[in-house]
Amino acid sequence: MKITDVKAVYPKYRHLAPSWRTHFWQIVVRVDTDAGVTGYGYGGGGVAGVAVVNGHLRDLIIGREIESVADIQATYDALYMESLPYGRKGLGIMALSGIDLALYDLLGKARDVPVCALLTDTPKRSIRAYATGEDAELYRELGYTANKFGHRWTGVDADYDTAARSAEHAREALGGDALVMVDVYMSWDGEVTLEMAKRLADYNLYWFEDVLTPDDLDGQAALIDAVKPTLIAGGEHEFTHHGFEQIARAGALDLWQPDITWCGGITEGLRIVEIANRVGAPVAPHRGGEVWGLHLIAGSDCADLAEYHADHIRDERDVLWLDEPAPVGGYISPSDAPGFGVTLNEAML
Numbered sequence: 410m411k412i413t414d415v416k417a418v419y420p421k422y423r424h425l426a427p428s429w430r431t432h433f434w435q436i437v438v439r440v441d442t443d444a445g446v447t448g449y450g451y452g453g454g455g456v457a458g459v460a461v462v463n464g465h466l467r468d469l470i471i472g473r474e475i476e477s478v479a480d481i482q483a484t485y486d487a488l489y490m491e492s493l494p495y496g497r498k499g500l501g502i503m504a505l506s507g508i509d510l511a512l513y514d515l516l517g518k519a520r521d522v523p524v525c526a527l528l529t530d531t532p533k534r535s536i537r538a539y540a541t542g543e544d545a546e547l548y549r550e551l552g553y554t555a556n557k558f559g560h561r562w563t564g565v566d567a568d569y570d571t572a573a574r575s576a577e578h579a580r581e582a583l584g585g586d587a588l589v590m591v592d593v594y595m596s597w598d599g600e601v602t603l604e605m606a607k608r609l610a611d612y613n614l615y616w617f618e619d620v621l622t623p624d625d626l627d628g629q630a631a632l633i634d635a636v637k638p639t640l641i642a643g644g645e646h647e648f649t650h651h652g653f654e655q656i657a658r659a660g661a662l663d664l665w666q667p668d669i670t671w672c673g674g675i676t677e678g679l680r681i682v683e684i685a686n687r688v689g690a691p692v693a694p695h696r697g698g699e700v701w702g703l704h705l706i707a708g709s710d711c712a713d714l715a716e717y718h719a720d721h722i723r724d725e726r727d728v729l730w731l732d733e734p735a736p737v738g739g740y741i742s743p744s745d746a747p748g749f750g751v752t753l754n755e756a757m758l
């Protein structure tokens with residue numbers, strides 16, 4: 410089938426953003442074909458990402474044939490090269506991710522199979538979900554056996570105590586066998602991380618996430634042995650397999666968390682997983698409970714762990730994708746519907 414049109418749209422989010430993180434400036438990309446099949450993808454970059462797709466990348470792929478995963482990868486590579494001077498990392502790749510995911514959705518729909526079945530003959534049917542949020546008692550009631558809470562270092566010693574209280578709260582609510590993690594969104598530094606490792610040792614945290622900025626690979630590498638057995642996790646702000654190859658070379662992260670709607674779509678997600686498998690790093694994609702990451706987890710050698718934002722990021726006014734799977738009893742399953750198995754809520758456009 411031949412690509413006949415490509416269009417990116419920035420949704421009409423009604424939830425006014427207190428910060429970028431509310432809806433992450435996510436964009437919708439639609440790809441039409443002469444076979445009458447339409448694919449939808451989810452990318453990043455906001456109105457700038459929309460301009461990259463509609464003003465540049467669109468014209469480069471109209472007329473291309475998409476019949477296989479190899480065709481999608483070749484299309485991605487062509488667009489990567491064309492956008493390289495301004496792309497490579499950040500907005501350009503976030504926008505390109507939306508096209509890549511729309512092409513996978515398209516191919517899945519054309520073959521009448523879910524995206525994960527395009528990637529492997531033996532997709533995982535059920536994936537352990539972890540709840541991101543602070544309501545550990547609720548997560549236990551819902552059947553979760555894994556929880557990640559947030560912490561921000563504000564520069565005062567009392568921050569050690571708030572971290573310890575949160576860790577204790579999650580551990581007590583979920584029990585000794587549960588996975589408990591903390592995401593600090595680049596607010597700790599090396600010294601704070603080392604001290605936290607001592608003060609939180611009793612709570613046996615599975616990972617510390619995003620302790621430093623992604624630019625400080627050596628700094629993160631230096632922490633790995635010192636905080637064992639807790640893992641140093643990160644990667645949501647890194648892009649493409651080229652970026653993750655640098656992480657591998659530096660030995661900077663124990664556990665990798667690429668965001669599939671930002672890092673280069675399923676095409677780059679597969680390449681990142683391949684590198685991770687080579688160096689023995691588990692991959693647990695950022696927002697892996699959303700269908701874009703979920704199908705990669707189900708269809709490749711990722712860790713059996715899907716992040717689900719149980720509360721604050723979901724806003725009932727801004728349901729963009731209908732029919733998204735949700736965890737049941739602490740496990741989440743990609744649907745058998747073709748493509749990514751979700752329907753765009755047109756009212757949001």
Ligand SMILES: [Mg+2]
Pocket residue numbers: 592594618619645695
């Ligand atoms: Mg994070």
